[in-house]
Each structure stands twice: as structure tokens, then as C-alpha cells.
Amino acid sequence: MILLTGATGKTGGAAAKALAQQNAPLRALVRDEQKAAPLxxxxxxxxxxxxxxANSVANALEGVTKALLIVPNSDQQLxxxxxxxxCAKKAGVRHIVKLSSMExxxxxxxxxPRIHVExxxxxxxxGMDWTMIRPNFFMQNLLASAGTIKDQKKMFLPMKDGKTGMADIRDIAAVMAAALTQEGHENKSYEVTGPELLTFTQVADHFSDVLGEQIAYIDTPLDAYMKTIAPFLLNEWHVNAITELFAEIAAGGLEHITNTVQKILGREPISLTxxxxxHxxxxxxx
Ligand SMILES: NC(=O)c1ccc[n+]([C@@H]2O[C@H](COP(=O)([O-])OP(=O)(O)OC[C@H]3O[C@@H](n4cnc5c(N)ncnc54)[C@H](OP(=O)(O)O)[C@@H]3O)[C@@H](O)[C@H]2O)c1
Structure with missing residues (x-):
């Protein structure tokens, strides 16, 4: 039995879909049964x-041999x-696949990044087997800019000329599913990226090409950008943590692509186009 966490979220949802298609025996630990109805x-x-x-975690882990650990960012995450x-160790789980980060x-x-390192x-x-899934920036983060792309033909972000090798969560999920269902992924770290290293000006150019209308990247001062997104974040800790992440991306902290998708899945990664x-x-x- 494989236990999934985060299965009502972005990467966990995509992993659940990929694993269900393979008829793997699956259980999901969820907070809201109604939200989890599609699972x-x-x-x-x-x-x-x-x-x-801990009690509900121990309950969910009964009879589980492998687990997918996905926890959203918060001051409770670590x-x-x-x-x-x-709890997994106590329950006799043999292999944990963890969603970490390339940073x-x-x-x-x-x-x-320090939470993930620790x-x-x-x-x-x-002492359990492990596989660390360490993705670059998610392409799906761009859906947060969908409103301004649609209405103003602009995307506002604070990334300066920083490049990312952004990855589609469907690829990240497929690598997770492989790690949970195939032999040979034990005690390995996989950095998952898309196929291209792109500045956000180049990302906007891709939008222009595909949508057939000019989309501009508007580089926004980090402080001003954080003021606009702060109401959607959990608390001051979260605002500071995300500010650090964006500053790191702007400074080139994610300028790295890998061939993990080709090696594990035997195909090219999903492109931004x-x-x-x-979507x-x-x-x-x-
Ligand atoms: N965004 C990026 O570019 C990026 C890049 C690399 C790594 N990461 C890492 O990705 C992870 C987040 O993954 P994601 O974006 O897929 O997450 P997400 O979409 O925010 O989903 C979070 C999931 O965790 C569940 N959850 C939250 N708190 C819970 C709790 N107390 N008990 C049980 N379940 C709980 C949520 O359930 P509900 O549906 O009930 O809320 C949901 O299923 C983070 O660790 C982050 O560092 C992100």
C-alpha cells in the first residue's frame, strides 16, 4: 500500500492521477473528504x-510500505x-519519496530551502529508503498570472533577468510515480526541470507566440510585488520566506536544467509552449 499526502494539492493531485492510472494500491491522507471526492x-x-x-498520521500509515511526502510551505512544515x-519508521514503511526543492x-x-535540507x-x-524529488520552479505557478495575462496582456513578477528551468508538475508527478512503483530509485535525488532555461521576458515571448498576441513581462520591484501577494500568504513568516525565494530566483538561483525526465521517463519533458x-x-x- 502506498500512502499519499498532499493529494488534493497541485503535485500530489497529479501524482495521484499518474499512480491511479497504473492501478497502484493507494491510500490518501486528506483533511477534507468532500474536496477529496475525485480521489x-x-x-x-x-x-x-x-x-x-500524530495520531491521524499513525492511523493513515497502518499497513503502508511506501509513502509520498508533500507538505506545503509554512512555519509548521519541518x-x-x-x-x-x-511515524512512518514506526509503522514499518520501507521507502519515502519526498517532494523537496532544487534550491x-x-x-x-x-x-x-533550509526546511527541505533538514x-x-x-x-x-x-534508515528507510528514500527518493528526493527536487524540482525547479513549477510552470503551474504561472497560472497565478493568468488574470493579468488575459486582461492586461502583461505578467508582473519580481524575477529581474533571473532564468529558471521551470518544470510542469505533470512531469514531476510522473517521476514521483516512477520512484514509488519501479525498482532502482532507492536512495537517489532527482532534480526535475523542464527542457529550457528561460528569463521571464522569454517566458512572456512564449506566451506571445502561443496566444498570438503581445504579452509583456513587467519586472516589478520585489517589495511592491510582495505587498500585492501578502494577503494571499499565511503570515509574516510566509511573506519573508517567499520574498527570499524570489530574490534567489532573480539572482540566478534556479539557472540549471537536467535530463532527469529523459532518464527516468524515457521522453522529453513538457515544454512551456x-x-x-x-491551459x-x-x-x-x-
Ligand atoms: N511552487 C514551486 O515552484 C515549487 C518548486 C519546488 C518545490 N516546491 C515545494 O512543493 C511543496 C508544495 O507542493 P504543492 O505546491 O503541490 O502543494 P499545494 O498545491 O499547496 O497542496 C498542499 C497539499 O497539502 C495538503 N495539506 C496542507 N496542510 C495539511 C495538513 N496540515 N494535513 C494534511 N494535509 C495538508 C493540502 O490539503 P488541503 O487540500 O486540505 O488544503 C494539499 O493537498 C512545498 O514543499 C514546496 O517547497 C514548490
Whole structure:
């Protein structure tokens, strides 16, 4: 039995879909049974619980041999991940696949990369097998700019000339699914990227080409940008942590592409052009 966490979220949802298509025996730990109804419809057992509650985590882990650990960023993230790992070890889980981040390198100073570095270390020390999935920037983050792309033909971000090798979460999920269902991925770290290194001006150019209308990248001062998104973040910790991440991207912290998708999945990674085509309704006014 494979236990999924984060299965009602972006990467976890995509991983659940990929694994359900392979008929893997799946259980998901979810907070809201109604929100998780599509998972149940796909044949996934649901256990209602919360990652901050050790009893519900232990309950969800009964009889589980492999687990996918996806926890969103918060000042509780590290504690929840460590608690999950300790419960998993007790429950006899053999292999944990963790969603980490490409920015989680030794010596990282940002709060979120440091959480991933410490969580990875805790998993490695547990004695269970592990696979670290370490993606670049998600293409799906661009959906947050869909409103301004559609209405103003502009995307506002604070990335300066920083490049990313952004990856589609469908590729990240497919690599996770491979790590959970195939042999040979134990005790390996996979940096997952898309096929191209792009500045956000080049990202806007891709939108212009696919949408057939000029889309401009408007580089926005980091402070001003954070003021506009702060109401959507959890608290001051989260605002500071995301500010650090964006500053790091602007400084070139994600300028790296890999051939992980080709090696693990035997095909090319999904391109930005394909991602935009697949989300045309979100980005282009009807
Ligand atoms: N965005 C990027 O570009 C990027 C790049 C590299 C790595 N990452 C990493 O990706 C991770 C986030 O993944 P994501 O974007 O797929 O997450 P997401 O879409 O925000 O989904 C979070 C999931 O976790 C669940 N969850 C939240 N709190 C929970 C709790 N207390 N107990 C049980 N479940 C809980 C949510 O359930 P509900 O539906 O109930 O809320 C949801 O299923 C972070 O660790 C981040 O560092 C992100």
C-alpha cells in the first residue's frame, strides 16, 4: 500500500492521477473528504486526518510500505515532515519519496530551502529508503498570472533577468510515480526541470507566440510585488520566506536544467509552449 499526502494539492493531485492510472494500491491522507471526492472516484482509499496530528498520521500509515511526502510551505512544515517520518519508521514503511526543492542545497540560507535540507537529512538518518524529488520552479505557478495575462496582456513578477528551468508538475508527478512503483530509485535525488532555461521576458515571448498576441513581462520591484501577494500568504513568516525565494530566483538561483525526465521517463519533458497550449482557456480571453 502506498500512502499519499498532499493529494488534493497541485503535485500530489497529479501524482495521484499518474499512480491511479497504473492501478497502484493507494491510500490518501486528506483533511477534507468532500474536496477529496475525485480521489475516491479514482479508486483511492481516503483516510481523513491532519499532518500536524500524530495520531491521524499513525492511523493513515497502518499497513503502508511506501509513502509520498508533500507538505506545503509554512512555519509548521519541518515539524510535520519530521513527525511523519518518525511515524512512518514506526509503522514499518520501507521507502519515502519526498517532494523537496532544487534550491535545497547544503549551505542554503532561505527558510524554505533550509526546511527541505533538514527534512531530507532527517529522512536519510531514519534508515528507510528514500527518493528526493527536487524540482525547479513549477510552470503551474504561472497560472497565478493568468488574470493579468488575459486582461492586461502583461505578467508582473519580481524575477529581474533571473532564468529558471521551470518544470510542469505533470512531469514531476510522473517521476514521483516512477520512484514509488519501479525498482532502482532507492536512495537517489532527482532534480526535475523542464527542457529550457528561460528569463521571464522569454517566458512572456512564449506566451506571445502561443496566444498570438503581445504579452509583456513587467519586472516589478520585489517589495511592491510582495505587498500585492501578502494577503494571499499565511503570515509574516510566509511573506519573508517567499520574498527570499524570489530574490534567489532573480539572482540566478534556479539557472540549471537536467535530463532527469529523459532518464527516468524515457521522453522529453513538457515544454512551456505545450503547458500554455494545455491551459489556453486560462490565459486567453474567449
Ligand atoms: N511552487 C514551486 O515552484 C515549487 C518548486 C519546488 C518545490 N516546491 C515545494 O512543493 C511543496 C508544495 O507542493 P504543492 O505546491 O503541490 O502543494 P499545494 O498545491 O499547496 O497542496 C498542499 C497539499 O497539502 C495538503 N495539506 C496542507 N496542510 C495539511 C495538513 N496540515 N494535513 C494534511 N494535509 C495538508 C493540502 O490539503 P488541503 O487540500 O486540505 O488544503 C494539499 O493537498 C512545498 O514543499 C514546496 O517547497 C514548490
Amino acid at each position: 475516491a472516484a479514482a479508486g483511492i482509499d481516503l483516510v481523513v486526518g491532519d499532518l500536524t496530528d 515539524e510535520s515532515e519530521k513527525q511523519f517520518v518518525d 535545497a542545497v547544503p549551505g542554503a540560507t532561505g527558510a524554505i 527534512s531530507e537529512a532527517h529522512i536519510k538518518q531514519s 505545450q503547458f500554455i497550449k494545455d 489556453m482557456a486560462a490565459f486567453k480571453a474567449a
